[in-house]
Amino acid sequence: MKLMRTEDAVGQVLCHDITQIIKGVTKDAVFRKGHIITEEDIPVLLSVGKDHIYIWENNENMLHENDAAKILYDMCANKHMTPSEIKEGKIELIAECDGLLKVDTERLNAVNALGEMMIACRHGNFPVKKGDKIAGTRIIPLVIEKEKMERAKKAAGEKPIFELIPFKKMKAAIVNTGNEVFYGRIKDTFTPVIIEKLKEYGAEVVGHVVSDDNHEHITAAIQKFLDEGVDMVLCTGGMSVDPDDRTPLAIKNTGAEIVTYGAPVLPGAMFLLSYYGEKKRPVIGLPGCVMYAKRTIFDLVLPRIVAGEILKKADIDTLGEGGLCLNCPVCTFPNCGFGK
Template identity: 70%
Template structure:
C-alpha cells in the first residue's frame, strides 16, 4: 500500500473503500476496494475530502483490512451463526437460531489485547434470537501484518470464540408449595407466572402438583416427577428461613446435589439450584419471582433450558450487576441486570 495524490492516481487500484456521507441521506462506499481509478473518478474523490489516497502495491508480509477481517470472522464463528458482508474491514456475526450465547472470554481478551484489531460482543450467558447481532469485528488499520493475524489464530486455537447453545425441549414438572394454596385459602398466583416465563422459550409444564408445607410430601412429589421422566422440576415458594418454609429441606431429601442455596442477586437471594443424578435440575424459587418483573430466575432459566450445567462459582460472580433497579419501564435484557465483570 502506498500513498499518492488523488490527481495522480488514475490507473491505480484502490486498496480500501471510500465512504461518502450525506447526513440523513447516505453513508456508504462510493468506491470499493479493488476499483481501478479512472479520470472521471478524480472529482468525486476530491468531493469526499480525499486529496490523497492509498493505492495497492504488492507486499507479501501484509494483509488488506478485508482479508484480515475474514481471519477474525473465522476465529469467532461457531455453529448456528453467519457473517455479514465484509465492508471496510468489518464483519458482523448474526445468530441463526434461538439460544444462549456463550463466549470464550479468555480468547476474546487475548485477541483484543493484540492491538490493531477488535471484537465487540453482546453479553454472554444471555438469550439471543435468530437474526440478532452477536458481535462486530474490525481491523483498525487499512493493512495489517500477516504475522499478527497468525498470532490471533494461535491464541484462539481449540475452538471458536462464540457459540450458541440452542434450547432443548424439556419435560418440566412444577411443584407449587404452601398450605394456604393447598387448602385453597388463597388462589395460586405463582404457577401462571412460571408458565408464562417458560412460554417465552417455547416450553410448557408437563406435570403440576400443589403441596402443603409438609416437606415429606414435597419430597415425594418431586421424586414422583423425576421418576416419571421430568427433565427439570421447579418448586415455587417455601424458600425463606421461616419455620414453615421447608422446600430447601424437601429438595435436599430427594438426594439431589445442592449447587447453591442463596445467591448475590436481588430480587432472588433465596434461590436454590440442585441437580438430581448429576444432570436434571431441581429449582427452588423464592416468592419474589411471583411479583417482581425480573429476578434471578430470568438469569438462570434460559441457561437451564439450553442444557447448561451451572456451577456454584458462576452464582458467586453475579454480585456485580446482580441488583435489579426495578425501573419504571423494564428494558431487560437490554440493561445491566446480571451483567457483571469477569
C-alpha cells in the same frame, strides 16, 4: 499500499472502500475495494474529502483489511453462526438459531490486546435469538502485517472464541407449595408467571400440582414428576427461613444434590438450585420475588438451564457484580446491567 494525489490516481486500483456519510441520509461506500479509478470518479472522491487516495501495491508481508477480517472471523465463528458481508475491514457474526451465547473472555481479551484489530460482542451467558448480531470484528488499519495475524491466531487458540448453544426442548413440572394456596385461601398467581418465562425458551409445562406445607407431601410431588421423566422440576413458595417454609428440606429429601441455597442477586437471594440423579435433572426452588418482580435470579439462570449447562456453585457466586436489579420503570432486560 501507496498514497497519491487523487487527481493523479486515474487507472489505479483502490485498496479500501470509500465511505460517504451524510447525516440522516446515508453512510455507505461510494466506491469499493478493487475499483479502478476513472476520470469521472475524481470529483466524487474530492467531494467526500479525499484529496489523496491510497492505491493498492502488492506486498507479500502485508494483508488487506478485508482479508485479515476473514481471519478474525474464523477465530470467532462456531456452529450456528453466519457472517455478514465484509465491509471496510468489518465482519459481523449473526445467530442462526435461538440459544445461549458463551464467550471465552480470556482469549477474547488476548486478541484485543494485540492492537490494530478488535472484536466486540454481547455478554456471554445471555440468550440470543435467530438473526441477532452476536459480535462485530474489525481490522483498524487498511493493511496489517501477516505476522501480526499469525500472533492473533495463536492468542485465539484452536477453538472458536464464541459458542452458541441451541436451547433444548425441555419438559418441566411445577410444584406449588403453601397452605394458603392448597386450601384455596388465595389464588395461585405464581404458576402463570413461570409458564410464561418457560415459553420464552421453548420449554413446555407438562405437570402441575399444589401441595400443602407438609415437607413429605412436597417431596412426594417432586419425586412423582421425576419418576415420570420430566427434564426439570420448579418448586414455588416456602423458600424463606421461616420455620414453616419447608420447600428446601423437601427438595433435599429427594436425594437431589444441592448446588446452592442462596444467591448474591436481588431480587432472588433465597434461590435454590439442585440436580437429581445421574442425568443431572434440575430441581429448583424459586423465591416469591419471581412471582412479582419483572426480572430476578431466575432470568439469569433459566437460559443456561435450558441450554443444558450444568451450573456449579461458582457460577452462582460470580453473579454478585451486576446482581442488583434497579427495577427501572421501563424494563429493558437483557439490554441493561442486570447480571453483567
